[in-house]
Amino acid sequence: MRILFIGAGKYQLPGILKAKEMGIYTIAIDGDPNAIGLKKADESAVIDLLNLEKCLEFAKSKQIDGVLTVAADIIVPTVAYISEKLKLPGIKYETALISTNKYKQRERMKNASISCPHFRMIAKEEEIESINSEFSFPIIVKPVDSAGSRGVSYVSNSKLLKEAYLKAKGFSRSGNVIVEEFIQGFEISIEAFSYENQISILALSKKERTSPPNMLDISVTFPADISETIQKKAIEIAKRTINAVGIDFAVVHMEAIVTPTEDVVPVEIAARGPGFKVFTDIIPNVTGIDVLRQLINLSLGKPVNFEKTKNLASTIIFLDSKEGIVKSIKNIEKIRSKSEISEFELYITVGDRTNNLESGSDRVGHIIVYGKSPKETLKIAHDAKNMVEIEVE
Ligand SMILES: Nc1ncnc2c1ncn2[C@@H]1O[C@H](COP(=O)(O)OP(=O)(O)OP(=O)(O)O)[C@@H](O)[C@H]1O
Ligand SMILES: [Mg+2]
Structure with a gap:
């Protein structure tokens, strides 16, 4: 059997390795020539993953039995486009477009009478005027089609609305923004x-x-x-x-x-x-x-x-630091030596610059704990996090 991975970055790599282990011929594509999975797959190519026709053309030429992505949101429509055109297992392209658009999802939820916050799409800046009368603050403003919390703002009052709108728009591929009541x-x-x-x-x-x-x-x-x-x-x-x-x-x-x-x-x-x-x-x-x-x-x-x-139970906890230049990091080995700590990764080292925690990229590490109960793993994770002493200057 032959399988095509759309995306070959570090989060796709375990999928490529698993397919190989299962005896499946693996083909991987990515827009980034340095994507780590490209080297590991049996066959690979560098293609812009948002170029549907190019990806489809490549898939057609490879006689594949299946196509997938492991966890990349932006690629879900590309996967569905190929699977639909080549009649392979997968969701419809239209479904992929809905599931990668926060406004379209909300419409579907509302139509199915699923409990939703009040929401509205904003396509043009003039439309933000009506938000003040239509919503009660706080509200959430976010791009309809982004991920990783990029461009998502919590807006506590109307003065902050325009800035939040422009930020969300900046991260939106379609330029559309969704405003929702804060739940x-x-x-x-x-x-x-x-x-x-x-x-x-x-x-x-x-x-x-x-x-x-x-x-x-x-x-x-x-x-x-x-x-x-x-x-x-x-x-x-x-x-x-x-x-x-x-x-x-x-x-x-x-x-x-x-x-x-x-x-x-x-x-x-x-x-x-x-x-x-x-x-x-x-x-x-x-x-x-x-x-x-x-x-x-x-x-x-x-x-x-x-x-x-x-x-089993598990907790993953993220580490952060104060703003500055890292002078020392204490207790690393002590934490790693604990049997309940399955993984302790630091993304920083002495001399690196750190920021106060304001976005995902300010995180400086993570700890993964396994155990019998969620109460237990959560406590162990917090205790370990508290032991990490990052001194900055
Ligand atoms: N209407 C809302 N009410 C309360 N919290 C919200 C609302 N919308 C979003 N959030 C909060 O903001 C976070 C990010 O929003 P959302 O998941 O829609 O964006 P995302 O780009 O997919 O981010 P992520 O990849 O971090 O999940 C949510 O996980 C949630 O904590
Ligand atoms: Mg989310």
Whole structure:
């Protein structure tokens, strides 16, 4: 069998390696000639991944049996375009466009009577005038088609609106921006696979975020430490959202807010796995499900198996620092030597410049913990984080 990976960066690499291990002939393309997966695949090419026709032409010439991406949102439509044209397993191109557009998703959710904040699309600057009368602050302003929290702003009053709009527009490929009521509560994620009219829920996780306006992830813990009632609601809302958006053949990552009245309100849904190491490392480790293998099977139209064989807990916690030049970092080895700490990575070293935590790129490291219960792993993760002493000047 032959499989085409769209995207060959570091988060795609585990997928390429897994397919090779499964005895599948791997072909990878990426726009960046230095993408690490290009060297590891059996065959590769450098192609602009947003150029649909070029990617399709390449795919056609390679006699592939399946096409996929592991976790890159922007590439989901390219994958779907190829799978639709070549009649390979996957979601429709139209579904991919909806699932990568926060406004189109919201429309589908609203039409399916799924609980949503009040929302509106802004295509031109003049339209922001009406926001003041139509919404009550705080609101969230974000590009309809970006990812990684780029261009997302929490806006507490109308004076900050224009700046937030221009920032969101700057990160939007289409130039369109969505304005939403701010949903109060804590955030959870739901990971699932949708295939052949079935939806398998893999796992639920709970996040800690920094307070507005930045709202960056501090930690993500599996399984979500929430009541059974909220779990049931979250699963029901996830299934309804997956169906409303029409994701019928893909891995699904969904984020939602649990409100103080225990309503579960979707933030967004994506037809791909969660980023960072969550999909490739954490979910397999806590559930026992080899999700990469199953995603590859799904993309090749082969039988899939989502039976859980493990029930572990895990926390990934991100590290930050004060602004300055790093003078020393203490306790690294002490933390690494703890048996519960599975991974402790620092992205900085002595002499590097660090910033106060304002965006994802200000993070200076992460720690991954595995254990028996989410309470336990969350505590161990925070204790370890507190031990990291980064001195700056
Ligand atoms: N309407 C809202 N109410 C409350 N919080 C929100 C709302 N919209 C977004 N957020 C918060 O902002 C974060 C980023 O928004 P969103 O997920 O839509 O953007 P993104 O670019 O996909 O970011 P990421 O890749 O970090 O998930 C969400 O995870 C959530 O914490
Ligand atoms: Mg998101």
